[in-house]
Amino acid sequence: QVQLQQSGPGLVKPSQTLSLTCAISGDSVSSNSATWNWIRQSPSRGLEWLGRTYYRSQWYNDYAISVRSRITINPDTSKNQFSLQLNSVTPEDTALYYCARLFTGTTSFDPWGQGTLVTVSS
Amino acid sequence: DIQMTQSPSSLSASVGDRVTITCRTSQSINNYLNWYQQRPGKAPELLIYTTSSLQSGVPSRFSGSGSGTDFTLTISSLQPEDFATYYCQQSHSTSFTFGPGTKVDIK
Numbered sequence: 001q002v003q004l005q006q007s008g009p010g011l012v013k014p015s016q017t018l019s020l021t022c023a024i025s026g027d028s029v030s031s032n033s034a035t036w037n038w039i040r041q042s043p044s045r046g047l048e049w050l051g052r053t054y055y056r057s058q059w060y061n062d063y064a065i066s067v068r069s070r071i072t073i074n075p076d077t078s079k080n081q082f083s084l085q086l087n088s089v090t091p092e093d094t095a096l097y098y099c100a101r102l103f104t105g106t107t108s109f110d111p112w113g114q115g116t117l118v119t120v121s122s
Numbered sequence: 123d124i125q126m127t128q129s130p131s132s133l134s135a136s137v138g139d140r141v142t143i144t145c146r147t148s149q150s151i152n153n154y155l156n157w158y159q160q161r162p163g164k165a166p167e168l169l170i171y172t173t174s175s176l177q178s179g180v181p182s183r184f185s186g187s188g189s190g191t192d193f194t195l196t197i198s199s200l201q202p203e204d205f206a207t208y209y210c211q212q213s214h215s216t217s218f219t220f221g222p223g224t225k226v227d228i229k
Binding site: 037046047048049062064065098102106107108109110111112113114115 | 123154156158165166167168171172175177209211213216217218219220222223
């Protein structure tokens with residue numbers, strides 16, 4: 001059974017960098033049949049896909065246009081996890097952040113991490 | 123990005139009722155349409171993938187149908203644990219998008 005465990009701070013100051021980590025158990029970040037995603041949820045924007053990392057003989061990333069200039073998602077094969085960094089945050093980045101696996105066999109997000117509420121405030 | 127709409131945005135129903143939620147996409151998505159359930163304080167959970175395939179462990183009272191740009195989630199007989207918010211999501215385009223959600227509460 002695949003499980004995702006998120007960690008990271010819940011409070012970030014404006015203009016600083018939001019950093020979260022998602023630890024994977026029951027699968028590999030290097031899997032050829034999965035992609036590893038970050039999604040956020042807020043009352044104003046609903047559920048918003050932010051980006052993904054995946055391995056297909058080499059590492060690839062895709063990012064949402066809305067955050068492309070500020071986001072980095074990195075795999076860490078030594079710890080079997082992946083991370084999110086979002087730079088230059090503003091209060092509009094306040095949201096519940098989730099990591100999630102997209103299994104290519106079903107092209108759907110399952111499972112999801114437990115979620116991390118990140119508040120951007122001074 | 124592919125735009126998603128859902129209707130209704132909320133509904134009130136009783137245990138045992140048949141419930142239907144509709145999702146519409148701004149362009150054809152070749153049946154790459156998924157449904158999720160989110161209970162308060164919890165992460166979304168996958169119910170249905172690629173329009174009509176039931177995720178393992180999900181009760182058979184949930185079903186999905188549709189094609190092109192119009193899709194439906196049906197709960198045949200609403201149970202107390204089904205009161206939640208339901209989201210559709212498309213995987214046709216890499217820039218994945220979600221519907222705004224349909225909240226199902228107790229009448």
